[in-house]
Amino acid sequence: MKNNAEDSKNKGAVTPATLSLSIAFALLSSAMVNANDNIEQIQVTGSYIKRETVDAAEPVQILDQAFIQSTGATTIGELITKLAISSGAENQADSFTQASTQGTGNVNLRGLGLSSTLVLINGRRQTISGALTNDGSTFVDTSHIPIEAVAQVEVLKEGAASIYGSDAIAGVVNFILRSDFDGFEINAGLSKVDSGSQKDTDIGFIWGTDIDGTYITVTGHYLDRTPLTIADRPSLGDNAFSSLGNSFLLYPTNFDGTFDLSPIVVNSGPYAGTYAPFENVPDPTCLEDELGILIPQASGTRCGFNFGPIYNLVNTETRSQLFANVSHNFDNDVSISWDTSWSNNDVKDNPQSPSYPDLSFPFIGSWHPGNPFGTHVVWLGRPLGADRPPALAPRENETFRTSLNINGIFANDWSWDTAVTFSKNTYTQYQQDQLKSRLVAALNGVGGPNNDELFNPFDRTTLSDSIIEDFTHITEAQKDTDLLVFDGVIAGEAFATSAGAISFATGIQIRKEGFSVATDDINEITFDAQGNPIPVDLIFLAGLSEVDVSRTSAAWFTEAIIPLSDDIEIKGALRYEHLENDNSVDPKIALRWQLSDAFILRTSISTAFREASLSQQFAASATINGISDFNEDGTPKSPAFVGVIATGNTELKPEQSENYNVGLVYKPSDTFDVQIDYWRVDYTDLITVENAQGKIADDPNGSDIIRTDAGLLSAVRVNYFNSSSVKVEGIDFESMWEVSENISVMLNASHFLSYELTKDSGEVVEAAGSFNHDNFARSLPETKATLSAVWQGEKQNAAVNINYISSYETSIELPLDGSESATIGSFVTADVQYSIDFLISENAELTASLGVKNISDREPPRVFNGFGNLSYDPKQHNPLGRVFYVNTSIAF
Structure with a gap:
């Protein structure tokens, strides 16, 4: 990997060093900083003890509403894709490697897996999606959240199981929704690719009012998306x-x-x-x-x-989202808040091969x-x-959530906070295939509705519509998840010391989650007496098992912030989680040391865990992956799509991690700060599914390699298991500079120093800077960075956002003709936006925004992912090219 990095430098690629030097040069060559008062943001993520500071012991990145609007993002997935710390999420359509997540969105902090990032809404847990990735990962679907409703996004960049419990291994993303809006605002937007006809049309609104101390906020958003086919980007x-x-x-x-x-x-x-x-x-x-x-x-x-050319890069899709919040503060220091939300995301087409x-x-x-x-x-x-029309595979994705929060203050100024939150997701997918038994009947001359027709594959022009209808079947599979959570916390100052008061919080959390799968009889996987899956009566799809399971867990947690002196404070936290089949105790200790007026040292060490999902424990599912078989001499054959059947494992242990962070904050004034953090995650007992390509490479004739009588590869059986370990370390860099009262610059970068993982075979490999086609990691560019500059005038605003993804390598065997490269090039795009406000009446103001995404029309770097897959990496790069957009809003 060192040599690859040097090669990239020699080719003139942007590196973390050149990025930092460029920013430093820009800072030194600009005018002097104009000192002004900076309003502190309220950070709520990472602690139950709330304080008005962004310089706490935890590394937290905050995306405020102004920044979110400056990106021009119309969905949360689009916003998350540009986060430097998120790598390898599935927020774009790809029928080949992301066959069952279309119409959803997710986060992948540190590239540690979708299941290792905890996603919260208003600090409360949300059910996972019913959709499963090809590798069996579960995730919270961020497409449920209307972007107009987001007041702030907080990203905690370290493990937080001691505070939040399971899943917070890589970190936490907390979406804080607006609840204090007064007035009415309607928004409309249109974005269109420069090359092609694909466009997004969206309309949204937010309304809020105060009725005798009761605050009501209602938000809605509707998105209509038209397709972009591979034929448009051949x-x-x-x-x-x-x-x-x-x-x-x-x-x-x-x-x-x-x-x-x-x-x-x-x-x-x-x-x-x-x-x-x-x-x-x-x-x-x-x-x-x-x-x-x-x-x-x-x-x-x-x-x-x-x-x-048949498949889509962007699917035809509609998204409808509603969010409402009602809150009231009583005279006795008791507050009540209720919020509810609903979303329905439909992928309308999702074309597939005719058969x-x-x-x-x-x-x-x-x-x-x-x-x-x-x-x-x-x-x-x-x-x-x-010659036949494509088969369509639509998706329906519906989510509901409601949360009731009651909190207050005791007579001794301690606070109490309780909440009950329920969320539910239903993900339904349709897929057309052919019935194996009816196709065989047609080949033997007893096909069709009357069992008297012949299918002649040597001359398909004779194929009748009646035979096609007889052997065609549309599968339907519905996956439901639900989550019921009770949270109870008390917090306050325990007692005073000479260095200050000790702040303390303690509480409990009780969770009940459910998972079920229902499918049609043809598509259902059943098992023989030995527990082996019985092949379904389909020629390509390999089916699903029906399950209906649930479980309950309970946790007790406590945390304290202890000042040791005017300059040093220690934060300690401990959580005990009682699971149905296991238990976990996770401590955390963090130190914040004010070295001087300008320098702060922060460090933390903690443990975290993730419980196996119900689907990983109990479900059997099948996906279709492009797999290379091998000739007798060991050379690989051209990849072909085969079934990969994953079976659940009730013996899975929880994943465990040890998390370390050491950071330095340099803040010489209220208008400039630099934060550098070294982090490390030692991940053990990682739950993953065996890699089908790696498994057949290790033993092409193993017991789990399913072949026909002629020796042709038909399917691969894989199992979920606790692998050995993953050791990851890296550097985060964050800087904010208010150049003047009107101009601010922000830089965020995340760089992997190492990502050492153990493959299914036991081989230890370095995954950072690699495409990782034959192991359980996703593609992992070593560096991602975003640079943003915003100018804000009295009635006008402008923003520039530059997004950088470093180059990485693939170890896939390349074609002998030299037409493909092992290097996947770096990707730099720039987005610009200009906004202006107009007063159209005494009580109404119009804001118009014009923008261009990827203004230089950069194509995504080419990726050779074997034959049968896309020629770019949808987990890292965007295929749209230059996109023009206009957004308007009228506020009353």
């Missing part, structure tokens, strides 16, 4: 093709099981020619369709299918009426070709 999907179009593997077996090795001669017709046994023979009409391609094989040629290939690879006998070869063949193909 270079981003030119490797999205399959070797399984329509071909035949000649398989000349005799009745006694021996092989006839004499040449096979076809004297006439479209297949005329002389063939060798076990030769691949393509459909002779393969190139008559523009999506057909010929792919040479070790013996013969296959007819492949260039399915890329998937038959992964059972049917055996077609010499007696088949259409077989021209006079010998048996194995069919390597798909029932429907590109």
Whole structure:
């Protein structure tokens, strides 16, 4: 990895050092800082003891409403994608590696996994999504949150299990929603790509009022998104093709099981020619369709299918979101607050291939009426070709949440806070496939609704609509999650010391969560007496198991802030979590030392844990992944999509981590600060699913590698397990500078020093700076950074946001023709926005914003992810190119 980094430097790539030098030069060459009063923000994340300071012992990044608006983001997912500390989240459509998360959003702090980031709304837990990633990760769906409702986002950049419990290994993201708005504001926006027709149209509103001390806030948002196809960006999907179009593997077996090795001669017709046994023979009409391609094989040629142009880079989607908050402060120092929210996100199209290939690879006998070869063949193909319309795989995603909070103050000035929060998500996915039994019937001449029709794969022009309807099935799977939480906390000053008062908080939390999966009978995975999954009656999809499980946990926690002197304070926290099958005790201790007026040293050490999700424990699910099989000589074959069946494991132990942070804050004035933090996470018992590609590479003929009688790869069984360890360390850099009363500059950067993980095979690898195609980590550029500059006038505002992602490498075996590179280049984009306010009446003000995202129209760096996948990395890079947008709002 060192050599790769040096190569990037030699190519002129931006590095953390050059970024820091550039900012320092800009600071030194600008005018002197104009001193002015800076209003302290109230940080609420990371402690139950609230204090008005951003210089606490914990490293917390705060995104305020002004910054959020300056990005032009229309969804939370778009905002999260540009966070320097988040790497490898799934916030963009990708039917190949993110098949079941379309229409959702998530966060991946430190690249430690979607499940290792705790997402809160107003400091309260939210249920995970019913959607599961290809690697089985669970996550809180951030697409539920309307961006107009967000007052502030706080990102705690260290483990926080001692405060919040399970899942807070990598950190916490807390979305604080607006609750004190007075008036009415309506917003409308339109964004459109410069190249193509894709656009987002959104409209939102916020209304708030005070009725005799009762504050009411209501927010709504609607987004209508049109698609962007790979055909609109062909270079981003030119490797999205399959070797399984329509071909035949000649398989000349005799009745006694021996092989006839004499040449096979076809004297006439479209297949005329002389063939060798076990030769691949393509459909002779393969190139008559523009999506057909010929792919040479070790013996013969296959007819492949260039399915890329059929699929979307952006799906047709609608999002509807509502949020309401009602609060009241009583005269007896008791306050009550109730909020509720609902969202419905529908992916309308999500086009797929007209049909998937038959992964059972049917055996077609010499007696088949259409077989021209006079010998048996194995069919390597798909029932429907590109002449048929794409199959659609829509998604429906509905979330509901409600939370009641009652708090007050005791006579001794101690505070108490209680809350009951319920949230529920339903994720429904539809996927078209073909029934294996009915397709076999059609191949044997007893297909169709009356069991009397023949399907001739050697001449698909004879395929009737009645046969297609008979063997086509649309699967439906619904996954429900719910979470009920009670929180109770008391806090106050325990007693005074010569250095100041000791602040103390203690409380309990009780959680009950549920998970269920329901699917149609065809798509349901069932098990035999030995516990092995029974293949479903589908040619490609591998099904889901139906489950309905729940569990309850309870926790007690306490924390204290103890001043040792005027300059030093210690924060300690301890949490005991009682789980149904285990327990966890997680302490934390943090130190804040005011070294001088300008310098603050902060350090912390803590432990954290994550309980296995209910789906990881009890569910069996299957995804389709592009997998490279291997020839007898060990060389890899072209990747093909096969089923990957993951089964639950009730013996999973909770993940454990030790978290360390040492930081230095330099704040010479109220208008300038620099924060540098070194952090480290030692992660053990990591819960992950075996990597299918790595598993077949280790043992191509292992017991979990499922093959047909002809030896063709059909599926791979993988299991959830507690892997050995992950050791990650890095540097965070954050700086804010108010250059003048009108201009401010902010820089955030996160850099991996090391990301050492243990693969399924036991091999220890360095994952930082790698695409990580054959292990459980996601792509991990070593450095991400954002640089923002904002000018704010009396009636006008302007902002520039520069986003940087460093280059990284892939170890996938590249094509021999040298057409692909192992280096995935760095990606730098700049977004600009200009806003102006107009007074349109005595009681109404109009704000108009014009902006351009990716103003230089940078294309995402090319990625070779094998054949059958996108040619860019949707977990890191955006495919849209230059985007123009306009937003208007009218406030009354």
